Amino acid sequence: MINLKKNQSAWYLLFLCWVVASVATAGSLFFSQVMGFPPCELCWYQRIFMYPLVIFFVISLISLDASAFKYSLPLVILGWLTALYHNLLHYEIVPESATPCREGVSCADIWINWLGFITIPMLSFIAFSILLIILTIFYRRYLK
């Protein structure tokens, strides 16, 4: 495994991942706790995949141990797939009836819409995509 003590730029890549995960976590908590939007079922799965990343990456950054990479990658991939599916629902490419959403909040409901295309599932998709890209770069540069 790559040595983060010696390799500054590797450390910064993981730092960037941590910042993205932290902003996504704080943002999602802001939507549910401050603005009072109830998270739908798919949102909960994406939260499950996102929140632990904050912890994984920060441990890596402090202990200078890059092993967070292998623990976070599966979560990022699963979160990315869930977010992709959620967006397909949102844009009605997949019909709502085919979703696992039950009583409560519909995953196809639109709560925010900034600039005509930025919705909450889109923000999630963007966050997971950035993480996936950074982790791919990290892999190709330092682990291949």
Place this chain on the structure above:
Amino acid sequence: MNKQKITVIITSVVVIIGFVIATFLYNSNQDAKDSLIAKEKESLFVRAHSPQMGPADAPVQLVEFMDPECESCRVFYSFVKHLMKKYEGKIQLTIRYVPFHGNSKFAIAILESARKQGKYWETLEILFEKQPLWGNHHKPSPELIWNYLPMVGVDVDQVKKDYKDPAYTKLIEQDFADARELGVKATPTFFINGKPLRNFGYEQLEAQIKEHL
């Protein structure tokens, strides 16, 4: 301490402070918006069909968006009743419906039918009292409601004739539409003279009512 640790700590602080500032800005902005809504959407708070308790000229207009099948509404009801007594003549309570649960509409239709017999509040109370039995989320048994109605002197046969009246469906739909328009996302949601309860809780509700007395 090394440079990396300092970077991590500073970033954490920035994210947390950002969150706090955003919360503060959002809440103060929301307060201004709420005042505007209270004026602009006045008609949405009370409809001609809405059940009310207390004098119309009371200084406090308390509007409760609720669901007879909701557990929190059940718990809150006794507190609201207590407030109505404590500040008798000073509060007018208006009930609005938000049917969030499976049998809410059924219970509301029965409630409205009982209202025709002048037994509204008694029926609402018995529905809340027995809610754990008929509204159990693992095994809801709405048919049990029929057994409770005679306990408060409601003519069950009459209710059975009345409760399918499409007017009740319309009434519920109207309430639900108003609730959405007013941004009601949970039950019970309270509005005090058109302004939403700022922080959810018993004391908070009483405190906000007191502001208008």
